Amino acid sequence: MRRIVSVLLENESGALSRLIGLFAQRGYNIETLTVAPTEDPTLSRLTLTTLAGDDEIEQITKQVNKLVEVVKLVDLSEGDHVERELMLIKVKTNSDQREEVKRIADIFRGQIVDVLHDAYTIQLTGTSEKIDAFIKALPQDSIAEVARSGVLGLSRGEKALSV
Amino acid sequence: MDKLSGADMLIRALQDEGVEYVFGYPGGAVLHIYDALFNQEKIKHILVRHEQGATHMADGYARATGRTGVVLVTSGPGATNAITGIATAYMDSIPMVVVSGQVQSHLIGTDSFQETDMIGVSRPVVKHSFLVKEASDIPEIIKKAFFIAGSGRPGPVVVDIPKDKTNPDDLFEYKYPKSVSLRSYNPSQKGHSGQIQKAVELLLGAEKPMIYSGGGVILGESANALTLLTRELGFPITNTLMGLGGFPGTDRQFLGMLGMHGTYEANNAMHHCDVLLAVGARFDDRITNTPSMFCPNAKIIHIDVDPASISKTIRADIPIVGDVGAILKEMTDVIRTKKSKKLNETLISEWWNQIDLWRKKDCLKIKRSSKEDQIIKPQDGVTAVYEVTRGEAFVTSDVGQHQMFAALYYPFDEPRRWINSGGLGTMGFGLPAAMGAQLAFPKSTVVCITGEGSIQMNIQELSTCSQYQLPIKIINLNNQSLGMVKQWQDMQYEGRHSHSYMDSLPDFVALAESYGHRGFKIQSRSDLKPVLEEVFSMKDKLVFVDIMVDPKEHVYPMLVAPNGSMRDMWLEKGVRT
Ligand SMILES: Cc1ncc(C[n+]2csc(CCOP(=O)(O)OP(=O)(O)O)c2C)c(N)n1
Numbered sequence: 001m002r003r004i005v006s007v008l009l010e011n012e013s014g015a016l017s018r019l020i021g022l023f024a025q026r027g028y029n030i031e032t033l034t035v036a037p038t039e040d041p042t043l044s045r046l047t048l049t050t051l052a053g054d055d056e057i058e059q060i061t062k063q064v065n066k067l068v069e070v071v072k073l074v075d076l077s078e079g080d081h082v083e084r085e086l087m088l089i090k091v092k093t094n095s096d097q098r099e100e101v102k103r104i105a106d107i108f109r110g111q112i113v114d115v116l117h118d119a120y121t122i123q124l125t126g127t128s129e130k131i132d133a134f135i136k137a138l139p140q141d142s143i144a145e146v147a148r149s150g151v152l153g154l155s156r157g158e159k160a161l162s163v
Numbered sequence: 164m165d166k167l168s169g170a171d172m173l174i175r176a177l178q179d180e181g182v183e184y185v186f187g188y189p190g191g192a193v194l195h196i197y198d199a200l201f202n203q204e205k206i207k208h209i210l211v212r213h214e215q216g217a218t219h220m221a222d223g224y225a226r227a228t229g230r231t232g233v234v235l236v237t238s239g240p241g242a243t244n245a246i247t248g249i250a251t252a253y254m255d256s257i258p259m260v261v262v263s264g265q266v267q268s269h270l271i272g273t274d275s276f277q278e279t280d281m282i283g284v285s286r287p288v289v290k291h292s293f294l295v296k297e298a299s300d301i302p303e304i305i306k307k308a309f310f311i312a313g314s315g316r317p318g319p320v321v322v323d324i325p326k327d328k329t330n331p332d333d334l335f336e337y338k339y340p341k342s343v344s345l346r347s348y349n350p351s352q353k354g355h356s357g358q359i360q361k362a363v364e365l366l367l368g369a370e371k372p373m374i375y376s377g378g379g380v381i382l383g384e385s386a387n388a389l390t391l392l393t394r395e396l397g398f399p400i401t402n403t404l405m406g407l408g409g410f411p412g413t414d415r416q417f418l419g420m421l422g423m424h425g426t427y428e429a430n431n432a433m434h435h436c437d438v439l440l441a442v443g444a445r446f447d448d449r450i451t452n453t454p455s456m457f458c459p460n461a462k463i464i465h466i467d468v469d470p471a472s473i474s475k476t477i478r479a480d481i482p483i484v485g486d487v488g489a490i491l492k493e494m495t496d497v498i499r500t501k502k503s504k505k506l507n508e509t510l511i512s513e514w515w516n517q518i519d520l521w522r523k524k525d526c527l528k529i530k531r532s533s534k535e536d537q538i539i540k541p542q543d544g545v546t547a548v549y550e551v552t553r554g555e556a557f558v559t560s561d562v563g564q565h566q567m568f569a570a571l572y573y574p575f576d577e578p579r580r581w582i583n584s585g586g587l588g589t590m591g592f593g594l595p596a597a598m599g600a601q602l603a604f605p606k607s608t609v610v611c612i613t614g615e616g617s618i619q620m621n622i623q624e625l626s627t628c629s630q631y632q633l634p635i636k637i638i639n640l641n642n643q644s645l646g647m648v649k650q651w652q653d654m655q656y657e658g659r660h661s662h663s664y665m666d667s668l669p670d671f672v673a674l675a676e677s678y679g680h681r682g683f684k685i686q687s688r689s690d691l692k693p694v695l696e697e698v699f700s701m702k703d704k705l706v707f708v709d710i711m712v713d714p715k716e717h718v719y720p721m722l723v724a725p726n727g728s729m730r731d732m733w734l735e736k737g738v739r740t
């Protein structure tokens with residue numbers, strides 16, 4: 001099962017490599033990973049997605065929690081949550097596809113953020129499934145380049161991951 | 164307030180931490196630190212002959228005392244030489260602080276002379292590590308390093324210090340913090356009382372109970388608490404290789420060690436029990452045999468300070484996370500107040516009858532044909548050492564058959580007396596570990612039970628032993644082969660002894676004597692006791708005893724693998740359950 005794990009960790013050099021190293025060392029996989037400082041610059045928030053069964057996710061969360069620089073951790077997929085991913089995609093558009101691509105972008109509420117005579121760069125946010133669906137909907141062979149942020153998430157309601 | 168350089172602050176911080184010994188080896192990146200060491204007398208520095216030796220000495224010191232061992236090495240090769248010892252300490256959760264020199268900050272990342280990314284290289288085998296960025300941080304980092312190394316589930320911590328941070332010309336105000344707190348690290352936990360209640364209920368209702376304890380009991384200073392609880396319950400108990408001495412080895416309730424080379428009675432009692440109390444143990448693969456066949460009928464209570472150890476390989480029915488000693492004590496108190504609910508006395512005495520039947524098998528009896536009267540079996544060697552030292556020595560070992568014979572034939576009544584590399588299985592551990600123990604307890608008898616393979620992996624430390632006059636007794640169970648490897652080749656590779664014969668052995672007696680020690684060689688069984696009596700009467704000499712033992716001997720019992728449970732054992736050559 002796909003899990004979304006959010007981690008607050010000390011914003012120190014070395015902390016990230018320790019966490020990534022742990023995944024490699026123990027044979028856990030990482031599907032996506034994003035990390036940036038929070039409103040408190042001494043803390044970073046890291047969100048990763050991984051494929052793991054119940055026993056494995058239990059081990060993963062315990063092992064990650066054991067890292068000295070990890071302040072807090074939550075498995076968002078355990079409860080209600082919102083998740084988003086951001087994608088920037090450069091789409092080649094010959095003249096007869098130009099309208100078609102723009103229409104698909106509109107349907108998915110994508111924004112065109114850069115225009116060239118033969119290409120668009122489109123920004124799209126949503127769940128990973130939505131982004132996958134958008135990529136599929138585009139004309140074959142039109143994709144020049146894709147950059148995806150990886151998943152971000154927050155739990156719904158009042159629960160918050162903070163110190 | 165004093166103004167000190169980074170190097171002086173490091174040494175002062177170690178002094179303020181109460182450090183007695185630093186095991187180390189100098190080099191370019193730590194020259195400022197060595198100069199600071201030169202100017203003081205509080206900390207004694209032990210100059211080793213190889214940095215691996217330094218880490219095992221600090222480790223042996225830590226295992227014998229419970230205090231954190233300290234290592235000092237230079238950058239590059241000094242740091243990488245320390246890795247095996249750090250990994251050894253990591254696998255057995257031993258508190259250790261390793262200070263490594265690093266190249267100057269502005270050279271980091273340029274492939275400069277003797278540069279190694281020590282933080283990166285050591286990362287998978289440390290509990291935590293620090294790279295010093297500002298010299299003024301040194302006191303606080305050292306305080307944190309000791310706190311992390313020694314608390315919770317202990318482990319090694321690396322402090323990597325670029326040379327410029329120890330520059331004698333840059334002075335700082337020194338103040339050693341009284342305490343530290345890390346918002347992200349909170350190791351002390353109290354066991355959940357509700358879980359403890361549930362565990363007690365389960366124990367009191369047991370019909371075939373079993374207690375299985377590991378190194379966590381030793382590390383957590385809770386041998387006493389475990390012994391009290393075990394006596395209160397009257398249940399059988401077994402210890403892991405790391406847990407020996409957690410319960411008195413000569414007590415009737417003790418069934419011996421369990422696991423790969425555990426006793427017939429301990430492994431059978433594990434397999435057949437209905438309630439298992441696991442304390443400070445981690446169900447590793449050398450214990451469980453095939454996990455899906457492990458303890459098929461048992462409800463499992465698991466106490467450990469490390470939540471990640473619980474339900475890692477074997478699911479616990481009642482997990483209890485926290486300080487082992489406090490939890491055991493609370494369980495004992497709860498049991499004492501619960502006098503109304505009695506144990507199943509009759510069923511439990513039937514269980515003991517069953518255990519006594521298993522015991523009758525006498526699985527550790529030394530088997531000897533009539534022609535072999537004067538041949539020394541490795542077990543004879545260990546038994547003789549046990550008798551001559553009256554079971555009171557500190558015993559370290561290396562890795563191989565001799566290690567298993569030592570664990571099986573030298574019962575330990577106290578914790579911290581048995582010192583071996585259980586998790587990593589590091590050959591070369593025994594002699595330096597014995598040195599650390601001997602420094603900690605100069606008046607005690609310290610024995611290193613080793614093999615001719617293992618001892619040669621750190622034999623250079625015989626020189627260090629001369630320098631510091633460490634009167635260790637080295638018992639070399641010399642079977643002229645990498646015995647444990649050979650045993651597996653006998654059992655699984657139809658006796659093809661691929662590179663497990665030890666050719667060109669040195670004359671160990673002459674070698675020891677060349678370092679200024681004494682040496683004895685024993686070749687016949689009748690000489691064993693009298694020579695060992697003489698050896699152990701030489702209180703202030705290191706003595707190397709080269710005992711020529713039967714090269715064909717195997718260690719039994721041995722779990723049948725793969726696809727075996729704990730009751731499936733080889734009991735002697737060609738004979739299995
Ligand atoms: C550093 C290291 N290398 C290899 C091994 C694999 N190994 C385990 S036991 C053993 C043989 C040890 O021989 P010896 O010290 O003579 O002990 P014996 O088994 O003969 O008693 C070997 C090679 C190891 N444990 N450690």
Ligand SMILES: [Mg+2]
Nearest residue numbers: 614615644646
């Ligand atoms: Mg040998």
